[in-house]
Amino acid sequence: MTLKLFHITEFAESAYLSPETQREAIHPVMVVCLASLWLTLACNVPLWRELSLLPQETTQRWWLGLRLALLLGSALTALLSLLCWRRTFKPATLLLLLLAGLNLPLMLEQASFLDLSAGPSNWGTQLRHAFSWQLAGWFLALGLLPALWLWRLPIRRVPLLVTLRQNSVLLALSCAVFAGTWWFSAQDVSALMDGQPQLARRLNPISSFQPQASELLAKLFPH
Numbered sequence: 001m002t003l004k005l006f007h008i009t010e011f012a013e014s015a016y017l018s019p020e021t022q023r024e025a026i027h028p029v030m031v032v033c034l035a036s037l038w039l040t041l042a043c044n045v046p047l048w049r050e051l052s053l054l055p056q057e058t059t060q061r062w063w064l065g066l067r068l069a070l071l072l073g074s075a076l077t078a079l080l081s082l083l084c085w086r087r088t089f090k091p092a093t094l095l096l097l098l099l100a101g102l103n104l105p106l107m108l109e110q111a112s113f114l115d116l117s118a119g120p121s122n123w124g125t126q127l128r129h130a131f132s133w134q135l136a137g138w139f140l141a142l143g144l145l146p147a148l149w150l151w152r153l154p155i156r157r158v159p160l161l162v163t164l165r166q167n168s169v170l171l172a173l174s175c176a177v178f179a180g181t182w183w184f185s186a187q188d189v190s191a192l193m194d195g196q197p198q199l200a201r202r203l204n205p206i207s208s209f210q211p212q213a214s215e216l217l218a219k220l221f222p223h
Contacts, residue, residue, distance in 0.1 A: 025154035028089060029166055032080045035093050035150070039205065040073040042142055043100035046107035047202040054196065064192060067185040072203065074178040081170040085163065090155070094147045100205040101143010102127065105135035113207045 041048075051065050076096075083092040103113045106126065114123050127135075158166070182189075193200060201207055 025156040027156050028084050028158060028163075029170060031089075031093075031150070031153065031155055032077060032084055032170065035097070036073050036077040036080060038146060039076050039096060039100055040069055043097075043104055044072065044202070044204050045104060045142075047199060047204065049108075050196070050199055050202055064188065067181055067189065070181040071178060071185070071189070072206070074174045074181065075206065077174040078171055078178065081167050081174060084167050084170070086157065090150065093150060096205055097147040097150065098143050099208055101139040101147075103204045103208060104142055105132075105138040107202045107204060108138070109135070113201060113204070116208050 047068070048065060051061055051068070054061055054064075056064075080089070080093060080096075083089055099114065099116075106112050106114065109132075112126065114126060
């Protein structure tokens with residue numbers, strides 16, 4: 001009787017408990033990978049454009065771009081793996097997408113970015129000075145629309161211990177990719193950042209988390 005009553009209640013038919021919804025929902029690890037890929041490739045158009053203008057052979061530019069993409073993508077994957085919990089993942093990823101969408105036109109037009117330590121008044125000033133329909137279009141296409149898609153996306157609910165295990169594995173793998181890529185690329189990337197310091201200001205959205213991005217990257221990529 002109790003089981004029958006449970007099955008006819010609205011609670012039992014909720015989206016969170018429905019087996020069909022759970023089967024159709026996307027696994028959170030897949031969403032982490034998709035979000036990292038989008039942030040790395042689509043939201044870093046200014047970085048890839050600047051890299052394509054370097055006075056080097058095409059093969060060298062592609063090789064540098066691949067290593068930068070691996071470094072940036074693995075760093076973002078590691079960050080999202082730390083935030084990949086049921087109550088934190090969507091809000092954190094939404095903020096990253098919106099931030100990257102706002103940064104992108106600023107990086108294209110002014111080689112600047114939103115400094116999160118400067119406060120909302122400074123952000124408003126930057127956006128007002130840089131506003132254009134092109135800025136709005138970039139933000140809509142690469143920031144707002146992906147954020148809305150993610151907000152409506154059903155993500156599979158995973159037990160706590162399973163979430164802890166998969167997040168740990170994902171973090172370990174992304175750190176291993178970052179460390180391995182850096183081990184092979186340290187000299188070339190250091191030389192690139194020394195010779196082209198403007199690239200440091202186009203690491204989207206990582207630059208926004210460090211008010212002195214150039215100084216930080218100079219420490220990470222010493223002579």
